[in-house]
Amino acid sequence: MNDPKNSITIFQLMTILGCTIISMSFLTFYFITEHIKQDALIVTLVSIVIGLFFTWLFGKMLYKFPDQTITSLLNSAYTKHLGALILFLLSLYYLLLSAFTLRMNINFIKIYLLQETPIEFLILLQVIVILYGAWYGVSSIGKIAEFLFPLLTIFIVVLLIFIQGNIDYSDVLPLGTSDVNSMAKALPYSLSIYIGLGLIPFFYPFINRKRNFTKLFLITAGITSLIFFFMYILTIAAIVDELPNLPYPIIALFQHIEIEIMFLERIAIFFILIFIPILFVFNLITYFTTVLGLTYLFKLKEHTVFLILLLPLYYLLTIIPESIAETFEKLELLFFISIFVLFLFVVNYFVLKIRKVKI
């Protein structure tokens, strides 16, 4: 895996991070607003602050221990055996996350685009495309994220600007009316938006010229956070009362708005064009992270072994949920677990710092 051709630039890594943050913000919104409606904005604001703090810590950690793989980072902090177990569990977590978010993506395609097409066939196609996307390793994933992220982000921002005239911002009121317990329950789901930070230690070794990228991490996380927060404000302002009934609230935002210009009349279609690829890139990145984790764990030279071996399991996991309700249930649990994943790395950093380990 030290092949110089199999490397990514820091910009590509940032776009990978950006893709995961934006995708997770789409996926978790339902869980955040489920019980607290308008106050989701307060919870999200708190999680953005915590998320940026985590970003800063990750930047620091990677700067202090620049040439380490995920294995050596975990081993140094948690001992060899525990480190291996954690890496295995992390890989498993990302596999499950990838499989169930893929299922959510497929459910979405089934509802909005291909109603008659069997779900098994849709999953199979997506899995094949994921195999193809991940086959050439980290460089092609970096290139895909580098190509899609700026394009899609600009597209989202333009669409958000377009719908401004149709939004009554006073509908975000009243704020601060939910009880603290409900807000605290929503916070883990909101924090899970930053689960992409947990992927960075997997991809970081592929960067050639390492420097202190903390500022760059913060800028990326900051800009993407601003975009999704803006999107949240608009969604809450536009359809706050319907939120508990909507499994895909962000899509619903664009569905509820009609712009009286012929080619933009059905603005939701434009948004679906963005929504599917960006979620798909998220599936690709998380699946590839699992493959990387297991490749590191078993000290293999080629990632393609696990890339192929895991595919049947990946397909089966994706097909397991029998209904959209079951998919949501599983995702809710996975999103909740994500805060432990983030804390795991935070603990990792502090343990290494306290021990003053030189690895």
Next chain:
Amino acid sequence: MNAKKPIFFFLIFLLTVLTTGCWDYIELEDQGIIYAVAIDLEDVETEHHEKEDFEVGEEDGEDYDEEQSNKNEKQYIVTVQLIEPTAIMGGEKGGMTRGPSWNITTAKANSIKKAMEEINGRMYREPILSHIRVVIIGENLAREGLTGALDFIIRDPHIRKGTSVLVSQGKAMDALNLEHETIAFSGRYLSRISETSNKYGGAAKFSMTQLGINMFQSKSYVVPRITLSPAGNEVVYGGGAVFQSDKMIGWVGEREMTDINLIKEKDVINIPVSASCSSEDNNTFALRLESKKSKYDIKYINDQIHLNIKMYLIADVSEMNCEDVDILNDKHSKLIEHTFSRSLEKELTYTFKQIQKKFGTDLYNIDDYTKKYHYDIWKKVEKDWNKYFTELKLNIEVLTSLRTGGSENFK
């Protein structure tokens, strides 16, 4: 390794997945574009089914028959207007020489989905729901309750959320059979009339989204009304059906609808409002509202809500029939402003009291305002809002400023 190649193929793959679908493939000529839907309700006793209709044991069959015959199921009459795109090519009115540009199909079933399936079977085409622009609800259905009937339409991801909703006084299906000289088909006529009517002082378009939100929240609201002229060739768009949650509880007239909107809506412009010149002069004058700004103040005193509304209006003189009035004279102009303001205050207050008395339910969205800006008060009155609304004390102050008075000034 050249990284451009995999990206290229990746995107091609992705596009292939998203843009094709063997199962969802419908030939263009097999697509039945539905433009308008009318839903009526008919209460019929389910017919007694013959035993041989069921492939179940004799004993079971008897039980089932008995159960069915005792049931008094709701029957929805769904009427759809299908349009033929090739026939209306070249303009709304015209159309090419390919026969009629639309046709009407009706089906009856105990659910909208079932009725749609029946229509599908009859028209040998796959119904495309994404082009529906107007949904008309019959009065009988509106009075019975919309939840069961409209769930299918609200749930379907392809139906535009901005689709207009209208309530027909009488049967909804009759409105679709309407033939109007200026527009190719009735669905288009009805959707256009609902979209543009507010420019001429009529009720604003009421969308499927608004209906869904109000229904799910069990709120009160007004849906625009259409009434078919006796000759059956014209639709009167005015007034509205008052709903509490999903059930219609009555009608409001055109004037009441305007008055409700004047208090409720933020952007009420272009509305022509007329008033009497004075108590001695029976002539009238009319103003066209150019802009409106309102300030609300809510107080909770002695277990009662007091609402003060200060309404700032900017208007143009559209018509002036009052004797000896020169609108270029500042004194006269001020007098007109004052007369109009007092007249409007009286009218709005009167309508408000009528709504309180007749319906006892909040058609002004005062609950929303209270919730947003006076949450402490809202918590006290939330559970018994209709009672508080009925007892609400309203004080309206209108301040009008005249801007222009037309190109001529007849004294």
